[in-house]
Amino acid sequence: MRNPTDPPAPSPGPDGAATGRERRALVSLCLLTLLSSLGASSANVGLPTLARSFGASFQDVQWIVLAYLLAITCLIVGAGRLGDRLGRRRLLLGGVAVFTAASLLCGVAPTLGLLIAARAVQGMGAAVMMALTIAMIGDSVPKARTGRAMGLLGTMSAIGTALGPSAGGALLAVAGWPALFLVNAPLGVLAWVLARGSLPADQPRSPGQRPAFDVAGTLLLALTLAAYALAMTIGRTDFGSTGVGLLLAAAVGLGLFLRVEARAKAPLVTLALFRDRAFRASLAANALVSTVMMATLVVGPFFLSRSLGLSEALVGLVLASGPVASAFSGVPAGRLVDRFGADRMVSAGLVLAVVGAVALALLPGWLGVAGYVAAIALLTPGYQLFQAANNTAVMMDVPPDRRGVTSGLLTLSRNLGLVSGASVMGAVFALATGDVASAGPEAVANGMRISFLVAGGLVVLAWLCFSAKQRRIV
The missing domain is CATH 1.20.1250.20 (MFS general substrate transporter like domains)
Known part of the structure; x- marks a missing residue:
């Protein structure tokens, strides 16, 4: 009360x-x-x-x-x-x-x-x-x-x-x-x-008005997510039997979770929510773009130190340009969303992020540190504009009794993108570079180019997901 x-x-x-x-x-x-x-x-x-x-x-x-x-x-x-x-x-x-x-x-x-x-x-x-x-x-x-x-x-x-x-x-x-x-x-x-x-x-509610809490679904989802996250972190450098076992456990857990939710009287996540293309597209785009942003933290340090020859202190300073750009672009991004609408600004943010990812693939090799910072100055504001617009588009018309779980799913999709990005983009970089431990500057630069061209492709995929969505959130 x-x-x-x-x-x-x-x-x-x-x-x-x-x-x-x-x-x-x-x-x-x-x-x-x-x-x-x-x-x-x-x-x-x-x-x-x-x-x-x-x-x-x-x-x-x-x-x-x-x-x-x-x-x-x-x-x-x-x-x-x-x-x-x-x-x-x-x-x-x-x-x-x-x-x-x-x-x-x-x-x-x-x-x-x-x-x-x-x-x-x-x-x-x-x-x-x-x-x-x-x-x-x-x-x-x-x-x-x-x-x-x-x-x-x-x-x-x-x-x-x-x-x-x-x-x-x-x-x-x-x-x-x-x-x-x-x-x-x-x-x-x-x-x-x-x-x-x-x-x-x-809002005051009597005990009878409160929706039941899905204990079984919550435990199953937590165990499933734990298995997946551990597979992406522990198995990042040596994806052997442990990593495969954790992924299989996550797959089995997801199947059990969907079965329990389909039968629950008060499910943790209403599965009908995922029949809405708009909601699915927003979560998928959120995860894909977050995967790309993690690439800057996984691939960027190797390129700056091994290809450009920067000291650890200078690498840290250059990497700080991303969060600094985010800090300065967040509020303007939100104002643009309020003025021009969430859907339009999601598209604008994704276009800017694609340009930034391609710039990261090309400009650092041509212009060195200046090219890296210039590309980050495109990618990061694009990400901030996308985040502000996508969060607004999802949360704007959500009923009050679903705001908490919807917000949780939105944040979860971003976190899973970050967790997956550390593993996936690291693997792309390793495949493109060869033996990372002994690779020379040119090989590392080639790994950088290929990694961020792939990243640009992921952002294009996010844009395709969003452009195909229905505009109604149920």
Whole structure:
């Protein structure tokens, strides 16, 4: 039931201007997006220090990152559905509390095993935050400003990705590895307070009005996604029997999940949703474009260091151009979506991304670092425009009781694209380059060209998926 002290649902200001409560709600959602992004990006820089501190191998400490990402991937759809059932604001506040408490546990963990476990719990909180921040846009912002709100969230995610390694490095130098996690605690408290005071209250429901929660479907989907994600991460460098077994387990799990959902009275995911071509196309395009974006992080460092001969510091600086371009293009992208419409801007974003991918295949070989940065300056804004428009197109007309699970599916498709991209685009690069360990500058440059020509083809495929869709979301 609604608490009398909870903030009411927002109403538009005069002449459609944003109200103070709407602005505060956006600030809180932006901080939540920043926190979940920082949680993923800041820990990477500390892996060598953590390996020394715990006397562990690099393969072991990688689970500090994997545990967080796997928890998000496995739980994000269930978190969205649970928000629809219990109330999105209520569950979001609980997710922030879990994330904050787990951050404290990470900072004081005495062993690597406990740190990995705490990171998994932190990922659970982040799954709730990532699933419900997009869903809360529909509760907090009028439809006329949905695009710019989506663009703003994209900007904050990019800032978190760019800020994580640099801020993490500074914290390591000043306060040691616990600071990488403890810094999230005060930020989490601030985010909780802002969200508590600004996000619109959940609509009161009696227990009988709440949809049932599909426990069996949720567990099956989580196990299926875990098997797939592990196959794409563990099997990335040596895809042997373990990787094949995990993929087979994922395939069997998917079949069982579809069977359970078809028979469930209150399914986690309504399968009729996937009969809508518009929704299928949006998810497929989201995954394909995310696969391409991951190629910049997998292939780019090899090209910059092995073909152009840049030092590690310069490689990091050049790679930062992508998140910086995202940070500056997110809000303008959202404004374009509100002005010209989501469908038109999805197409525009995909066209710009194709041009950027082809430019990455050609310009760096001709112009060196300047060509790489120029191509990124095309690809990344195209991705931001696509994301803002695609998220808006999907979420604009979704009924309130499906916003959480729909947001979870949208975020899941992006995460699966990123996970798959690390493996698939890495394999394309390896095949095009030959023996990556001993390849010379020309071979690496050839691998770069072929990888991003393939990436351009994937974006064209995403455009074909989107252009063939029906425009109605059921």
